[in-house]
Amino acid sequence: MKPQVVFVLGGPGAGKGTQCAKIVENYSYTHLSAGDLLREERNRQGSESGQLIDRYIKEGKIVPVEITINLLKTAMEETMKKDENKFRFLIDGFPRNEDNLQGWIKVMDGKADVKFILFFDCSTEVCINRCLERGKSSGRTDDNKESLEKRIQTYLQSTRPIIEQYEKQGKVRTIDASCSVSEVFTDVKSVFDREG
Ligand code: UP5
Ligand code: MG
Known part of the structure; x- marks a missing residue:
């Protein structure tokens, strides 16, 4: 069975991770956060890319795809090797730019189906407030004002155009991410009940 993929996109702090956790509780999906995989790789003893990843994350820049795609591909393969019924994936925070x-496309075209893009839409202000609030306890090196400004810039300049490209193909399911976690999830559920 080919992996069935939903890309989950939205600004920093839009609630991608929070909503993915709820989707996993209710539907048969495996959650793969590209950011989490990169942070794990950064922290792994002996990692060749650790320093580069660390620098890119603090700068709010997008890590070269060769690194990210390998992590995602391996994670999908390992999941499916353990349990062949686990072929549905939420890929959270990817693809973020043209690279x-x-x-x-180069690595996965024909090997996985992208079903749709789940887009969590909310204002820059909401994004910043949520990340700064989380920064009080997250320990994330990029949940500070300086990194956050750069993350927002990168999102607006590089990620929004990717969402727009998919929009033209009719593949984007937009969710208003500015309300409460449970209200957002009600909208998410209606998408997955229809086409998950
Ligand atoms: N919260 C969530 N939903 C809420 C709601 N409805 N109402 C009120 N509060 C809500 O949520 C953020 C915070 O808000 C939490 O405290 C939550 O409780 C609260 P979360 O679910 O964590 O939001 P999320 O969208 O996942 O935010 P995150 O910070 O993870 O988004 P980013 O896209 O910025 O981070 P990510 O981890 O994906 O990437 C980090 C960095 O890695 C990137 O900047 C980049 O440098 C690098 N990266 C790559 O280079 N390539 C990739 O492919 C991926 C990442
Ligand atoms: Mg996240």
Whole structure:
């Protein structure tokens, strides 16, 4: 069975991770956060890319796709090797720019189906407030004002155009991410009940 993929996109702190956790509780999906995989790789003893990843994350820049796609591909393969019924994936925080998209096409085209893009839409202000609030306890090196400004810039300049490309193909399911976690999830559920 080919992996069935939903890309989950939205600004920093839009609630991608929070909503993915709820989707996993209710539908048969495996959650793969590209950011979490990169942070794990950064922290792994002996990692060749650790320093580069660390620098890119603090700068709010997008890591070269060769690194990210390998982590995603391996994670999908390992999940499916353990349990062949686990072929549905939420890929959270990817693809974020044209380099990411081209890397995905090069490595995964024909090997996985992208069903749709789940887009969590909310204002920059909401994004910043949520990340700064989380920064009080997250320990994330990029949940500070300086990194956050750069993350927002990168999102607006590089990621929004990717979402727009998919929009033209009719593949984007937009969710208003500015309300409460449970209200957002009600909208998410209606998408997955229809086409998950
Ligand atoms: N919260 C969530 N939903 C809420 C709601 N409805 N109402 C009120 N509060 C809500 O949520 C953020 C915070 O808000 C939490 O405290 C939550 O409780 C609260 P979360 O679910 O964590 O939001 P999420 O969208 O996942 O935010 P995250 O910070 O993870 O998004 P980013 O896209 O910025 O981070 P990510 O981990 O994906 O990437 C980090 C960095 O890695 C990137 O900047 C980049 O440098 C690098 N990266 C790549 O280079 N390539 C990739 O492919 C991926 C990442
Ligand atoms: Mg996240």
